[in-house]
Amino acid sequence: xxxxxxxxxxxAFWRTGVAARDPLDPGNLxxxxxxxxxxxRIATAGSCFAQHVGRALKSADVKMLDVEPAPRVADPAIxxxxxxxxxxxxxxxxxxxxxxxxxxxxxxxxxxxxxxIWERDGRYFDALRPGVEPEGLGSPEEVMAHRAKHxxxxxxxxxxxxxxxxxxxxxxxxxxxxxxxVYPMAPGVIAGDWNPDETVFRNLTYEDVMRDFCAFRRLLxxxxxxRYVVTVxxxxxxxxxxxxxxxxxxxxxxxxxxAVCGQLAERFRNVDYFPSYEIITSINAxxxxxxxxxxxxxxxxxxxxxxxxxxxxxxxxxxxxxxxxLSEDEKLERAFEEADDLFCDEALLEKFR
Amino acid sequence: xxxxxxxxxxxxxxxxxxxxxGDDWPxxxxxxxxFFSLSGKYFGDLTYDIETGRFGTxxxxxxxxxxxxxxxxNESLNVPVDPDVPVVFLGVHDxxxxxxxxxxxxxxxxxxxxxxxxxxxxxxxxxxxARDIVFATLSDHVKNFRDGQNTIVIxxxxxxxxxxHSKPKFAGLLDADEALAEANAIIDEIxxxxxxxxxVELIMQPKETIDPNGMTKxxxxxxxxxxxxxxxxxxxxxxxxxxxxxxxxxxxxxAHTGSRGKDA
Numbered sequence: 001x002x003x004x005x006x007x008x009x010x011x012a013f014w015r016t017g018v019a020a021r022d023p024l025d026p027g028n029l030x031x032x033x034x035x036x037x038x039x040x041r042i043a044t045a046g047s048c049f050a051q052h053v054g055r056a057l058k059s060a061d062v063k064m065l066d067v068e069p070a071p072r073v074a075d076p077a078i079x080x081x082x083x084x085x086x087x088x089x090x091x092x093x094x095x096x097x098x099x100x101x102x103x104x105x106x107x108x109x110x111x112x113x114x115x116x117i118w119e120r121d122g123r124y125f126d127a128l129r130p131g132v133e134p135e136g137l138g139s140p141e142e143v144m145a146h147r148a149k150h151x152x153x154x155x156x157x158x159x160x161x162x163x164x165x166x167x168x169x170x171x172x173x174x175x176x177x178x179x180x181x182v183y184p185m186a187p188g189v190i191a192g193d194w195n196p197d198e199t200v201f202r203n204l205t206y207e208d209v210m211r212d213f214c215a216f217r218r219l220l221x222x223x224x225x226x227r228y229v230v231t232v233x234x235x236x237x238x239x240x241x242x243x244x245x246x247x248x249x250x251x252x253x254x255x256x257x258x259a260v261c262g263q264l265a266e267r268f269r270n271v272d273y274f275p276s277y278e279i280i281t282s283i284n285a286x287x288x289x290x291x292x293x294x295x296x297x298x299x300x301x302x303x304x305x306x307x308x309x310x311x312x313x314x315x316x317x318x319x320x321x322x323x324x325x326l327s328e329d330e331k332l333e334r335a336f337e338e339a340d341d342l343f344c345d346e347a348l349l350e351k352f353r
Numbered sequence: 354x355x356x357x358x359x360x361x362x363x364x365x366x367x368x369x370x371x372x373x374x375g376d377d378w379p380x381x382x383x384x385x386x387x388f389f390s391l392s393g394k395y396f397g398d399l400t401y402d403i404e405t406g407r408f409g410t411x412x413x414x415x416x417x418x419x420x421x422x423x424x425x426x427n428e429s430l431n432v433p434v435d436p437d438v439p440v441v442f443l444g445v446h447d448x449x450x451x452x453x454x455x456x457x458x459x460x461x462x463x464x465x466x467x468x469x470x471x472x473x474x475x476x477x478x479x480x481x482x483a484r485d486i487v488f489a490t491l492s493d494h495v496k497n498f499r500d501g502q503n504t505i506v507i508x509x510x511x512x513x514x515x516x517x518h519s520k521p522k523f524a525g526l527l528d529a530d531e532a533l534a535e536a537n538a539i540i541d542e543i544x545x546x547x548x549x550x551x552x553v554e555l556i557m558q559p560k561e562t563i564d565p566n567g568m569t570k571x572x573x574x575x576x577x578x579x580x581x582x583x584x585x586x587x588x589x590x591x592x593x594x595x596x597x598x599x600x601x602x603x604x605x606x607x608a609h610t611g612s613r614g615k616d617a
Contacts, residue, residue, distance in 0.1 A: 071459040071474065073452040074482040082478045135477040142475070149473050 047169020056306030083132030118192030
């Protein structure tokens with residue numbers, strides 16, 4: 001008697017596709033929907049995990065865009081503390097699709113954020129990227145001037161990039177109720193002061209995330225069509241304001257983000273999903289890709305995921321050049337390893353427990 | 354007869370030597386000076402490539418002279434043994450000046466040309482990177498000469514000057530002169546911080562020599578101390594210190610060590 005499972009490949013079955021696999025072998029979890037050729041210009045954005053994605057791509061034979069690099073005389077580790085070299089522009093962590101959409105709309109003059117400058121001890125911070133200037137700036141005017149230059153760079157990035165890689169991080173966000181402006185961090189964590197009547201907690205729904213990313217894609221494709229690779233960060237929430245247990249809240253958020261990514265890849269020909277989430281969280285890996293804090297992803301985990309991505313696209317990592325290039329790469333590598341959470345605004349929530 | 358100073362440094366130390374040995378110097382009533390200078394090429398461990406914007410080392414192109422070796426063999430080089438006061442006179446060949454100028458440019462303009470992919474940098478970022486550069490290069494300089502002695506360090510005789518083109522105020526915040534003044538003040542602070550950490554005495558550049566409040570570039574170029582080239586031909590050197598500058602520096606040094614009152 002014939003049945004539809006008979007002719008399926010081994011990876012369609014859990015026993016042969018997962019349980020029989022070596023725990024640290026990601027198998028063939030990823031088959032790219034489209035090729036990323038070496039000449040294509042790639043941009044990255046997203047949550048903290050997106051920094052790992054960007055770093056892996058930099059080592060590969062692709063053209064990674066960075067429209068706001070630090071001056072070359074700056075030590076890369078210092079530059080990273082100020083938000084340089086982490087993503088394709090100096091926008092800091094973009095945790096939600098809403099934040100991404102808002103950035104694009106602001107860059108094209110379609111949106112003006114409310115309460116965009118936060119203050120702390122007489123210093124002023126860009127509320128939309130509060131972590132990129134750890135000491136803040138001297139005046140609100142200076143913040144606005146730097147933001148204007150940043151948005152100019154973001155427009156350039158959107159114009160240039162052929163492939164946009166976005167790592168979804170969170171559904172939880174803090175929102176200026178009247179204007180709808182969302183911030184990457186709650187006011188009061190890095191700077192500013194939380195006024196509960198003004199800024200409220202929002203946990204974005206599947207529909208919200210889907211709608212926001214579709215609107216972002218539509219906006220960028222109106223500049224010129226391009227391709228997108230979406231991923232979900234496997235890094236759990238540092239803290240939740242949802243009122244639920246953080247583990248339950250994490251699953252809730254990640255399930256929504258994963259479902260949106262799957263749907264985006266199903267619906268649009270120019271969107272592909274890369275399963276970094278599945279690789280790192282795989283039950284078969286038995287937690288081997290997580291650090292002792294059960295949250296941060298280890299270097300080995302990042303390497304495993306990104307090697308799969310690069311191999312699938314035939315983009316072998318390029319051996320570092322000799323001399324000063326090697327030294328700079330090593331410095332940045334070390335900075336990442338020593339202070340993984342340092343460049344992650346959300347990790348600052350740790351200090352409240 | 355006053356104390357003996359051994360001035361160690363780059364070509365600027367050589368220029369100072371020309372002044373002390375010239376007619377304008379009143380002699381050894383106040384102090385005895387000996388000089389030891391190397392050309393910039395052989396001085397520091399660090400270089401700065403303006404084209405690539407990277408620091409480099411002499412590893413690929415080793416210097417023909419190693420400073421430590423020279424000092425070990427100082428008798429043959431007529432470097433006095435055990436001077437009362439060793440003074441390191443910091444030069445401009447350590448890559449520091451070029452790097453800081455480059456950094457200042459980014460503070461004011463971002464990229465070198467419109468559309469360059471370089472962000473404007475903030476004052477805190479400028480300060481942090483400048484500190485990193487200054488600490489690395491000054492320590493490198495001083496360790497070449499220091500041998501457990503109390504060492505006086507005089508930072509480079511030139512400050513950052515306005516190499517960038519004029520432009521309207523950046524977003525109404527900062528013009529070129531303001532940026533320059535801010536940068537030089539920051540660098541002075543950093544050098545003082547560095548000196549405290551190294552335990553060296555520091556003599557800052559006399560304020561009378563600092564443009565625009567004191568000596569201007571035109572005045573600096575008058576009466577060069579260095580008047581003859583290696584071939585003994587007349588050579589008006591305007592790249593190093595002039596007579597007035599040298600006098601002020603020496604007065605500052607003598608006053609600092611109590612060898613002579615500044616107004617004497």
